[in-house]
Amino acid sequence: xxxxxxxxxxxxxxxxxxGCGRSDPEADAPDVVVFAAASTTDAVKRVACRxxxxxxxxxxTNFAATSTLxxxxxxxxxxxxxxxxxxxxxxxxxxxxxxxxxxxxLGNQIVIIVAADCPVEVTRAEDLLDPRIxxxxxxxxxxxxxxxxxxxxxxxxxxxxxxxxxxVASSNVRQALDYVETGAAEAGIVYATDAVLARSAVVRVxxxxxxxxxxxxxxxxxxxxxxxxxxxALYAYFQESEAAEVFRQHGFRVLDETVASDASRRxxxxxxxxTFFLLSSAEWVALRLSFQVAVCAALAGLPIALAVAYLLARxxxxxxxxxxxxxxxxxxxxxxxxxxxxxxxxxxRGPIGSVLGxxxxxxxxxxxxxxxxASAVVSFPLMVRAIRLAFEAIDPRLEMAARSLGASRLAxxxxxxxxxxxxxxxxxxxxxxxxxxxxxxATIMVAGNIEGYTNTIPLQIYSMSxxxxxxxQCWRLVVLSIILACGALAVxxxxxxRQNRHESA
Amino acid sequence: xxxxxxxxxxxxxxxxxxxxxxxxxxxxxxLFGPSGSGKTSLLGIIAGxxxxxxxxxxxxxxxLLDTQQGICLRPEQRKIGVVFxxxxxxxxxxxxxxxxxxxxxxxxxRSIEMDRVVDVMELGSLLDRYPSNLSGGERQRVAIGRxxxxxxxxxxxxxxxxxxxxxxxxxxxxxxxxxxxxxNVPTIFVTHSQAEVRRLADWVVILQQGRSVAAGTPDDALxxxxxxxxxNSMGPANLLRLDEIEVRGGHAVGRLGxxxxxxxxxxxxxxxxxxxxxxxxxxxxxxxxxxxxxxRNHLQGRVRQLVSVAEAVFVAIDIGQILWAEVAPEAVSELxxxxxxxxxxxxxxxxxxxxx
Numbered sequence: 001x002x003x004x005x006x007x008x009x010x011x012x013x014x015x016x017x018x019g020c021g022r023s024d025p026e027a028d029a030p031d032v033v034v035f036a037a038a039s040t041t042d043a044v045k046r047v048a049c050r051x052x053x054x055x056x057x058x059x060x061t062n063f064a065a066t067s068t069l070x071x072x073x074x075x076x077x078x079x080x081x082x083x084x085x086x087x088x089x090x091x092x093x094x095x096x097x098x099x100x101x102x103x104x105x106l107g108n109q110i111v112i113i114v115a116a117d118c119p120v121e122v123t124r125a126e127d128l129l130d131p132r133i134x135x136x137x138x139x140x141x142x143x144x145x146x147x148x149x150x151x152x153x154x155x156x157x158x159x160x161x162x163x164x165x166x167x168v169a170s171s172n173v174r175q176a177l178d179y180v181e182t183g184a185a186e187a188g189i190v191y192a193t194d195a196v197l198a199r200s201a202v203v204r205v206x207x208x209x210x211x212x213x214x215x216x217x218x219x220x221x222x223x224x225x226x227x228x229x230x231x232x233a234l235y236a237y238f239q240e241s242e243a244a245e246v247f248r249q250h251g252f253r254v255l256d257e258t259v260a261s262d263a264s265r266r267x268x269x270x271x272x273x274x275t276f277f278l279l280s281s282a283e284w285v286a287l288r289l290s291f292q293v294a295v296c297a298a299l300a301g302l303p304i305a306l307a308v309a310y311l312l313a314r315x316x317x318x319x320x321x322x323x324x325x326x327x328x329x330x331x332x333x334x335x336x337x338x339x340x341x342x343x344x345x346x347x348x349r350g351p352i353g354s355v356l357g358x359x360x361x362x363x364x365x366x367x368x369x370x371x372x373x374a375s376a377v378v379s380f381p382l383m384v385r386a387i388r389l390a391f392e393a394i395d396p397r398l399e400m401a402a403r404s405l406g407a408s409r410l411a412x413x414x415x416x417x418x419x420x421x422x423x424x425x426x427x428x429x430x431x432x433x434x435x436x437x438x439x440x441x442a443t444i445m446v447a448g449n450i451e452g453y454t455n456t457i458p459l460q461i462y463s464m465s466x467x468x469x470x471x472x473q474c475w476r477l478v479v480l481s482i483i484l485a486c487g488a489l490a491v492x493x494x495x496x497x498r499q500n501r502h503e504s505a
Numbered sequence: 506x507x508x509x510x511x512x513x514x515x516x517x518x519x520x521x522x523x524x525x526x527x528x529x530x531x532x533x534x535x536l537f538g539p540s541g542s543g544k545t546s547l548l549g550i551i552a553g554x555x556x557x558x559x560x561x562x563x564x565x566x567x568x569l570l571d572t573q574q575g576i577c578l579r580p581e582q583r584k585i586g587v588v589f590x591x592x593x594x595x596x597x598x599x600x601x602x603x604x605x606x607x608x609x610x611x612x613x614x615r616s617i618e619m620d621r622v623v624d625v626m627e628l629g630s631l632l633d634r635y636p637s638n639l640s641g642g643e644r645q646r647v648a649i650g651r652x653x654x655x656x657x658x659x660x661x662x663x664x665x666x667x668x669x670x671x672x673x674x675x676x677x678x679x680x681x682x683x684x685x686x687x688x689n690v691p692t693i694f695v696t697h698s699q700a701e702v703r704r705l706a707d708w709v710v711i712l713q714q715g716r717s718v719a720a721g722t723p724d725d726a727l728x729x730x731x732x733x734x735x736x737n738s739m740g741p742a743n744l745l746r747l748d749e750i751e752v753r754g755g756h757a758v759g760r761l762g763x764x765x766x767x768x769x770x771x772x773x774x775x776x777x778x779x780x781x782x783x784x785x786x787x788x789x790x791x792x793x794x795x796x797x798x799x800x801r802n803h804l805q806g807r808v809r810q811l812v813s814v815a816e817a818v819f820v821a822i823d824i825g826q827i828l829w830a831e832v833a834p835e836a837v838s839e840l841x842x843x844x845x846x847x848x849x850x851x852x853x854x855x856x857x858x859x860x861x
Binding site: 395397398400401402403404405406407408409411415416419420 | 552553554579580581583584585586587589593595596597606607610611614651652655
């Protein structure tokens with residue numbers, strides 16, 4: 001291929017992207033942007049749709065956990081109207097001077113949901129203590145309102161201490177619902193409005209409304225939208241009876257009185273963490289857990305990586321490219337996709353998970369073993385690549401010489417091939433180890449984010465950063481991650497380069 | 506019963522065809538042929554590295570390969586030692602561990618004493634070194650020792666001398682002879698040097714383009730037109746054995762039966778038996794022993810055989826041993842050379858290479 005062709009091929013996607021950007025007539029039209037709590041997704045979509053039809057104004061929506069949305073807004077994401085799932089986040093935004101007007105729009109309550117095939121009959125919250133329920137899905141209890149409400153209710157019932165090890169923290173409340181629906185967790189605590197949406201059969205157990213602060217959804221008109229007629233119109237439309245009708249259909253309570261803002265609330269002041277050697281105890285736990293997971297993942301992957309690398313380096317067989325593609329897939333797939341596939345396979349009702357459960361009585365998802373599996377799969381291609389290169393660098397006739405001297409294929413592998421490739425093997429192992437230390441996307445899918453059980457350093461950083469004021473606290477873990485990753489990479493590079501003098505000839 | 510019975514057909518994807526059969530019963534056999542004649546493939550088939558399309562290989566009564574019966578022993582089951590052209594010592598092991606590698610995996614093979622091999626191959630001072638710190642000749646000795654210590658029933662050597670320079674070749678040749686004398690391991694070696702064939706082999710199979718064109722004792726087989734027509738390093742070479750050497754007036758003189766051969770000056774004192782190597786084109790023939798020539802060596806003999814090859818005629822002369830002279834076809838008619846005619850072979854001293 002000549003240079004001109006290469007150039008055209010490289011430029012083509014760029015031209016396409018630029019071209020598409022230009023040809024989009026909507027790009028410059030000022031839309032109204034609504035950020036809304038994940039629990040309001042369906043209702044807000046319908047309301048927005050009606051509003052668009054009536055007013056001819058395009059509404060763009062962004063649904064996520066309120067904590068995530070609030071962080072995005074604080075960091076400059078341009079929202080016009082904001083529906084928060086709790087008042088505390090609205091208060092924070094207000095204190096930061098980002099809010100023009102607000103009112104409490106909706107009310108909600110939390111309920112326990114239980115997978116229909118759960119062996120435990122759950123009629124009240126105490127039933128969740130049953131050992132047959134291994135995981136309870138809730139939204140992040142430190143940051144996401146649904147999780148905070150759930151924690152609050154359980155604390156009031158005196159169950160939180162015992163239940164927190166089982167609590168799988170999802171990044172938003174809809175994910176908690178998914179966990180229960182897929183059987184990844186036997187039970188969960190979600191909003192009543194979410195329980196209405198469950199596709200598969202779930203049992204719903206009401207919790208007393210007075211266990212939590214009244215659950216309120218403030219509607220905010222953001223400062224930067226003040227004076228924007230379209231945004232003001234939408235802010236008003238959300239409070240009209242037409243919108244109220246839709247919200248009611250989705251199980252919300254519609255509030256008409258404006259409740260005064262109540263700024264003194266549930267967020268514990270930034271926790272006082274005892275520190276040892278610069279790190280808090282939670283950070284030490286995350287560090288130990290990360291090491292434990294990374295070492296196990298790299299060790300578990302090693303024998304398979306050796307076999308696959310040897311096969312790819314030495315054998316030729318039909319369908320070799322398929323094996324190559326499968327092995328390398330995690331390298332190019334988004335880790336979240338890998339995690340999603342693993343969750344489907346390993347979930348108690350998945351093809352592998354059901355076998356593990358029925359035959360061995362083991363449940364892997366949301367345990368630290370799931371983190372090991374996720375890390376092992378994601379780091380596998382890196383290990384195979386390094387080891388394969390090392391194998392390919394060995395003259396295959398050295399193996400023939402060993403065979404002619406009477407060594408079997410296996411003995412040859414262990415006495416000649418492996419020792420000669422050892423540097424590549426160690427380098428590959430270190431690389432996989434380093435990758436496992438940093439694994440996030442696949443891990444959070446299959447292992448959740450359970451404090452002290454599956455929150456490795458990256459997960460800990462993620463949950464800290466979504467807590468109010470957490471950004472300032474996670475820098476130690478960020479520095480630690482950088483040091484660990486660079487250290488492992490340096491060792492891996494050093495080993496790959498340094499050839500013993502007597503072997504270089 | 507033959508020691509090795511070999512018949513194989515193999516077609517390479519590149520279009521090269523191999524179709525060879527031969528029987529061996531002598532202790533030392535040479536596979537001789539130009540590069541691309543299929544020598545190394547044959548070794549690969551015998552050692553078990555290459556499975557041919559069709560064939561049958563027997564070592565003694567043991568079937569190593571029989572494609573019809575679906576038998577193909579793995580290399581480690583064949584009890585065949587292989588010495589590779591580039592030695593292939595294990596770079597991560599010291600010499601001693603390299604030598605013991607074969608011993609370690611011997612299982613059911615004959616036992617050869619380590620100390621004796623170290624003695625004969627003079628490896629004592631090398632044991633603690635890594636292969637990368639050895640010279641070419643030392644590596645070759647270790648490779649031969651390692652193959653021997655695996656207790657083989659047959660030793661295969663792929664151009665054992667090809668990568669060595671002339672003086673080293675001579676030394677390794679001497680080691681090879683010692684191996685053959687000491688352990689009686691039947692040996693097949695691949696070479697493209699006729700002098701090596703004459704020096705070491707009892708039997709030679711000559712290969713050309715994937716076929717065996719001749720087989721026999723070196724004197725017989727190498728007197729066929731095919732090997733005589735080869736050029737350069739693969740071309741015909743004379744190798745005479747000197748039973749005695751004496752030094753007279755500062756010059757070495759070798760004894761060939763009743764005749765004498767004046768030898769070039771040598772740095773090291775020569776010991777018998779030695780070999781002297783020279784090209785057939787360096788031999789001048791004369792019908793009568795003419796005095797007054799500067800040429801020092803005049804050897805009397807009788808014509809045994811005349812072989813026409815391309816634009817030359819090779820004349821085999823019996824001087825007690827066989828010596829080849831390459832002459833122009835016109836010279837044959839002018840000198841009236843025929844089988845049994847008496848001739849004198851004139852040899853300049855400096856065209857001789859003595860191999861101690």
